[in-house]
Structure formats: structure tokens, C-alpha cells
Amino acid sequence: MCHPESPSLDPWSYIPVVTSEPSGAAATIAQIPTRDWRDLRDARLRALAAEPDAFGTSWEADRQLTAAQWQETLTSNAWYRASADGASYDGIVALLLHDVEPDGAPQLGSMWVDPAHRHSGLARAMCTAVAEHARRAGARSLGLWLVVGNDAAERAYISFGFRYSGAEKPAPRDPSVVMRRMVVAL
Numbered sequence: 001m002c003h004p005e006s007p008s009l010d011p012w013s014y015i016p017v018v019t020s021e022p023s024g025a026a027a028t029i030a031q032i033p034t035r036d037w038r039d040l041r042d043a044r045l046r047a048l049a050a051e052p053d054a055f056g057t058s059w060e061a062d063r064q065l066t067a068a069q070w071q072e073t074l075t076s077n078a079w080y081r082a083s084a085d086g087a088s089y090d091g092i093v094a095l096l097l098h099d100v101e102p103d104g105a106p107q108l109g110s111m112w113v114d115p116a117h118r119h120s121g122l123a124r125a126m127c128t129a130v131a132e133h134a135r136r137a138g139a140r141s142l143g144l145w146l147v148v149g150n151d152a153a154e155r156a157y158i159s160f161g162f163r164y165s166g167a168e169k170p171a172p173r174d175p176s177v178v179m180r181r182m183v184v185a186l
């Protein structure tokens, strides 16, 4: 979808590596290359299985995705992983560069941190990486859809600077579940 605010979003225009120091231990935030699609699939399915209420989509739906579809999302978008030891998938997040809403913002999506690594700043570090990537790719704002009632994620996003825009929509996995739009200026 084209939008005047993001005419030249290019997933490969900038590939940052951000290092945070949660709880004094270094963690690496790095973009996931297409060749590592199996690792992304496994982490995403782990997140969906463990936190079925947190996301707009379901384990059952993403379980059906083909190898080509996982490769396509890595090619078309920018996925990041957080890793405490430099190799593990302790968190994932997507910058969906072409999923632009009428407000002109590309999407932050699929944010997840392994329970063993929560409250140590990984979500914040991944937000920083995604926001920086979006900004360097030409976006002036970054959006997301948050399931109503996901208080931990709400606090994390508000802490990063996201605010509710007022827009709502039903979740793809269940139309009775409401998602609310949050946006942050870059």
C-alpha cells in the first residue's frame, strides 16, 4: 500500500545492530536474515502457543504458513531478534514496512520476549531498533495494534512513547477481540 509519508521504505536501506545492557548483561538486537526463517518460525510459534491472548493472529493460523511465506516476510519486512548470548532467540519483533495504515505509519508487530528475559529492557531495546530502522527508511511515525487488556505490553509501549490514536478494529483471530491503535512520532 502506498502512502505519501512512506514512499521509499526499503527494508534493506539500514540494518542496525543495537546493544542494550538490561540488568547489567549485554544483549544484542539484530536483524534476522532470510536464511534463518526456521528460527523465526519456531520463535513466533512458541510465542503464539504460550501467549494466545496477546496477539491478533493465532498459532493455528501461523502454523499453516509455508517456508516460502516465512521467507517472504523476512524479505519484505525487517524482523529483529533479541539475544542475551548472541545466538538465542530471547525476543522477536517485526517492522512491517508495507503494512501502512491510513495514518501513514508502518507497523511494529509480533513483539515477544521470552518469560525468562522479561523486565530487563529487551522490549524497549527492540522498539528502539525498529523505530530507528523505520526512521532511516523514511517513516515519520510508527504504529501498532494492541489487544485490549494486554496491560504489560501497554505499559511497555507507553513507556517507549506510543499513545492511543483512537482507532480500533477487531482481531483477525476473533472478531469479538478488540485491538486499539497506538502511534509514536519518530
Ligand SMILES: CC(C)(COP(=O)(O)OP(=O)(O)OC[C@H]1O[C@@H](n2cnc3c(N)ncnc32)[C@H](O)[C@@H]1OP(=O)(O)O)[C@@H](O)C(=O)NCCC(=O)NCCS
Binding pocket: 051, 054, 055, 110, 111, 112, 113, 114, 117, 118, 119, 120, 121, 122, 123, 124, 125, 145, 146, 147, 150, 151, 152, 153, 154, 155, 156, 157, 159
Ligand atoms: C510485553 C513484553 C514484550 C514486554 O517485554 P519486556 O522485555 O519485559 O519489557 P521491558 O523490560 O523492555 O519493559 C518495558 C517497560 O514495560 C514495563 N513492563 C514490562 N512488562 C511489564 C509487566 N508485566 N507489567 C508491568 N509493566 C511491565 C516495564 O516496567 C518497562 O517500563 P519502565 O521500565 O519504563 O517502567 C513481554 O511481556 C511479552 O513478551 N509479553 C507477551 C507477548 C506480548 O504481549 N506482546 C505484545 C503484543 S502487542
